[in-house]
Each structure stands twice: as structure tokens, then as C-alpha cells.
Amino acid sequence: SNAITLSALTAWVREFGALIDTHKDELTQLDSAIGDADHGINMDRGMAAVLAALDGEEFPSNAALFKKIGMTLVSSVGGASGPLYGTFFLRFGAACGDAAEVDPEGFAKAMRAGLDGVVARGKAEAGDKTMYDALAPAVDALDDAIASGSELRAALRAAAGAAESGRDATTPMLARKGRASYLGERSVGHQDPGATSAALLMRAAASALG
Ligand code: ADP
Numbered sequence: 001s002n003a004i005t006l007s008a009l010t011a012w013v014r015e016f017g018a019l020i021d022t023h024k025d026e027l028t029q030l031d032s033a034i035g036d037a038d039h040g041i042n043m044d045r046g047m048a049a050v051l052a053a054l055d056g057e058e059f060p061s062n063a064a065l066f067k068k069i070g071m072t073l074v075s076s077v078g079g080a081s082g083p084l085y086g087t088f089f090l091r092f093g094a095a096c097g098d099a100a101e102v103d104p105e106g107f108a109k110a111m112r113a114g115l116d117g118v119v120a121r122g123k124a125e126a127g128d129k130t131m132y133d134a135l136a137p138a139v140d141a142l143d144d145a146i147a148s149g150s151e152l153r154a155a156l157r158a159a160a161g162a163a164e165s166g167r168d169a170t171t172p173m174l175a176r177k178g179r180a181s182y183l184g185e186r187s188v189g190h191q192d193p194g195a196t197s198a199a200l201l202m203r204a205a206a207s208a209l210g
Pocket residue numbers: 031035036038039040042043078079080081082084118121122123124129130131132177178179192193194195
């Protein structure tokens with residue numbers, strides 16, 4: 001079967017943590033231009049806590065694994081990104097359900113549920129210059145690819161590419177949510193830090209699940 005196993009999902013989260021660690025200085029640098037210079041620090045603290053929480057633990061289901069991940073992010077990250085990513089993973093896991101694997105269609109639906117959670121939490125819309133602007137096109141691309149019969153590997157590559165294009169498209173945007181919105185016009189011309197970490201989440205999915 002082409003089901004995504006619990007251990008593959010765990011590998012995705014571990015790969016995301018590794019990419020965050022590699023890119024933490026870049027993420028903090030981006031946040032120093034339009035925020036408070038802590039996005040890399042926040043995400044690295046959160047993902048280090050997640051990886052520590054996963055070590056040596058066995059989880060009975062997708063929902064249990066991602067509940068642990070989401071709760072750990074919410075409780076270990078002080079910034080806006082902790083509750084936003086935490087909610088993403090909590091909703092993702094709840095939508096994945098109580099099995100210990102998920103098929104590609106279920107994975108795409110769970111990604112949509114995670115994205116809906118980010119919106120429920122932060123109220124971002126397209127073009128507000130947030131992580132939504134990388135995640136939403138990725139989820140759309142994933143849906144389209146799976147619905148048209150693509151292999152998971154190709155679908156995840158399309159999603160990762162869409163996230164990177166969405167990330168790049170945040171540069172000319174004027175921020176309307178989060179700290180960057182306090183800068184008004186001065187937020188224009190800078191890539192959004194959260195859209196940058198969200199593109200890493202999708203890159204991790206393409207490399208660990210594809
Ligand atoms: P803080 O702004 O509290 O220091 P971080 O620096 O860790 O938190 O995260 C900033 C990122 O969070 C932004 O670059 C943006 O992508 C994302 N963000 C902020 N507010 C929102 C929101 N309301 N909805 C979605 N994403 C948001």
C-alpha cells in the first residue's frame with residue numbers, strides 16, 4: 001500500500017527540526033528586519049523540545065503523536081509562531097485520526113485541517129505576509145496533485161515548490177498580521193520569516209515522505 005506510516009510521519013517532524021536547526025540564523029535574520037529577531041530562536045527552541053519529547057516515546061496513533069508535538073510547541077515557544085504551528089500540528093493530528101498510518105488523500109485532508117487551524121488561530125488571509133502565504137498554496141498544490149492522481153512523491157514535490165514560490169511572493173507584500181504589521185510600508189521588501197519556516201516544513205515533507 002502507499003500509506004504513510006507513523007514512523008514516516010515522525011521522520012517528517014524530525015527532518016523539519018533538523019532544517020529549522022540548520023536555518024535558525026537565517027530565520028532570526030529575516031525576523032530582525034521586520035520583527036523582533038527571534039523567529040529562528042523560537043522555532044529552534046520549540047523543535048528541540050519536540051525532538052526531545054519524541055525520543056524514546058512510542059505513540060499509539062497519528063492523533064497521539066501530533067497532540068504531543070502540538071502541545072510541546074504551544075508550551076515551549078513564547079512567540080506567535082508557537083501557538084500557530086502548535087495548532088497546525090494539533091489539527092493535523094486530529095484529522096489524521098486514531099490509526100497509525102494515513103493514506104495520501106487523508107494526509108492532504110489533514111494538511112488542510114492544519115491550515116484551517118492556523119487561520120482559526122491567527123485570522124490571516126492571503127496576502128497578509130504570513131506563514132499562510134507559503135502554507136496555503138502548498139496545501140492547494142497537494143490537493144490538486146493528489147486529486148489528479150499524482151504519486152505522493154510528485155505531489156509533495158509540487159507542494160514544496162508551491163510553498164517556496166509563496167514564501168518568495170511575501171517579499172513585496174505589506175504585512176497585515178503579526179509584529180511586521182506595526183511597520184506598515186516599511187515591511188515591504190522583506191521576506192516573511194514564518195513563510196520561510198513554513199516552506200521548510202513542506203521541504204521536510206517532500207524529503208521524508210516522498
Ligand atoms: P513573534 O512575532 O511573536 O516574535 P515569531 O517571530 O516566532 O513570533 O513568528 C513570526 C511569524 O509568525 C511571522 O513571520 C508570520 O509568518 C507569523 N505570524 C504572525 N502573526 C500571524 C498570524 N496572525 N497568522 C499567521 N501567521 C502569523
